[in-house]
Amino acid sequence: MINTCKLLVHRQFFNSSSIRFFSSGVGSTKQSVLTDTFQRTHTYLRISLTERCNLRCQYCMPEEGVQLQHKDKILSTEEIVRLSKLFVSAGVNKIRFTGGEPLVRNDIEPMMEEIGRIPGLKTIALTTNGILLSRKLARLQSAGLNLLNISLDTLDEHKFTMITRRLGWKRVMDSIELALQSGFSPVKINCVVMRGVNDMEIIDFVNMTKDKDLEVRFIEYMPFDGNRWNDKKFVSYQEMLGRIQEHFGGITRELQHDQQFNNTSKSYSIQGHKGRVGFITSMSDHFCSTCNRLRITADGNLKVCLFGNAEVSLRDQMRNGATDSDLLEIIHQAVLNKKESHAGMYEIAKNKNRPMILIGG
Numbered sequence: 001m002i003n004t005c006k007l008l009v010h011r012q013f014f015n016s017s018s019i020r021f022f023s024s025g026v027g028s029t030k031q032s033v034l035t036d037t038f039q040r041t042h043t044y045l046r047i048s049l050t051e052r053c054n055l056r057c058q059y060c061m062p063e064e065g066v067q068l069q070h071k072d073k074i075l076s077t078e079e080i081v082r083l084s085k086l087f088v089s090a091g092v093n094k095i096r097f098t099g100g101e102p103l104v105r106n107d108i109e110p111m112m113e114e115i116g117r118i119p120g121l122k123t124i125a126l127t128t129n130g131i132l133l134s135r136k137l138a139r140l141q142s143a144g145l146n147l148l149n150i151s152l153d154t155l156d157e158h159k160f161t162m163i164t165r166r167l168g169w170k171r172v173m174d175s176i177e178l179a180l181q182s183g184f185s186p187v188k189i190n191c192v193v194m195r196g197v198n199d200m201e202i203i204d205f206v207n208m209t210k211d212k213d214l215e216v217r218f219i220e221y222m223p224f225d226g227n228r229w230n231d232k233k234f235v236s237y238q239e240m241l242g243r244i245q246e247h248f249g250g251i252t253r254e255l256q257h258d259q260q261f262n263n264t265s266k267s268y269s270i271q272g273h274k275g276r277v278g279f280i281t282s283m284s285d286h287f288c289s290t291c292n293r294l295r296i297t298a299d300g301n302l303k304v305c306l307f308g309n310a311e312v313s314l315r316d317q318m319r320n321g322a323t324d325s326d327l328l329e330i331i332h333q334a335v336l337n338k339k340e341s342h343a344g345m346y347e348i349a350k351n352k353n354r355p356m357i358l359i360g361g
Contacts, residue, residue, distance in 0.1 A: 116144025
């Protein structure tokens with residue numbers, strides 16, 4: 001039995017009356033460790049590598065910035081590799097690296113090379129703003145990177161500077177072309193849609209998929225601490241889809257694609273287009289019932305829901321001497337405490353949570 005005296009577990013997940021470990025410990029099946037009380041099995045892990053970013057996007061980071069933690073508080077390469085191996089041993093087959101901006105982390109290439117050698121890991125994904133991608137893509141791809149998402153919220157260079165509070169639009173566009181040339185299929189473009197900011201560019205983004213193997217994913221604007229979310233900026237996926245249908249006509253839902261990958265994105269093909277479009281509908285039509293995702297923040301906290309504020313520190317457990325068996329029991333308890341669904345967008349807007357940059361994109 002785990003020595004609970006030495007494990008400093010976050011009180012929002014555990015209290016003295018609710019601790020209940022699975023009886024056979026690590027001897028339980030892989031499925032039981034990562035399966036919650038609603039029979040959702042979590043095979044997808046998102047790991048934030050850093051809280052730092054070279055952009056200052058309005059929907060991600062508060063205008064006044066964020067208080068970054070000391071480097072010693074951030075997971076080390078060895079800790080990230082250990083957790084990756086542990087989660088894969090429990091049934092995870094897809095790991096996505098996020099941030100902040102993951103490519104500002106100097107050791108990302110050797111880290112990914114080590115993680116790419118983990119047996120049973122099928123997909124290594126990366127979400128990046130693309131600013132530094134040209135310098136690192138070749139080595140990352142050789143290490144096993146096989147899925148790439150690039151964030152881009154506008155096709156207008158001046159508006160890019162306004163949204164991100166930084167320069168760099170041309171680098172992002174060049175990174176998209178480089179990813180296509182490197183054989184990523186499709187290259188996914190993440191676009192957060194905000195009314196009065198970039199919603200008038202939806203059709204222009206869809207036009208990008210005409211002759212290129214791109215999947216443009218329109219993301220509903222979500223509330224996080226410090227991003228000044230309000231419903232006047234919110235554009236629902238139903239409205240976005242309606243605009244696209246009105247302009248292009250033949251658009252078809254790819255149900256098989258959605259179901260096969262437990263996809264957060266509702267995917268659509270457009271007649272005559274090489275690529276496709278998708279919608280991340282977390283606010284207007286959540287997909288909690290099929291959620292198979294867990295998150296680890298850059299400082300080592302496990303979050304079982306993007307919009308939940310309950311966290312448990314795996315970093316502290318490792319640094320206090322927890323064995324892999326100990327960690328698996330803690331992870332299992334966290335998964336069991338996952339709620340059936342998150343709250344509505346107005347409730348989420350009122351709840352205390354980290355800024356998006358401190359959670360991981």
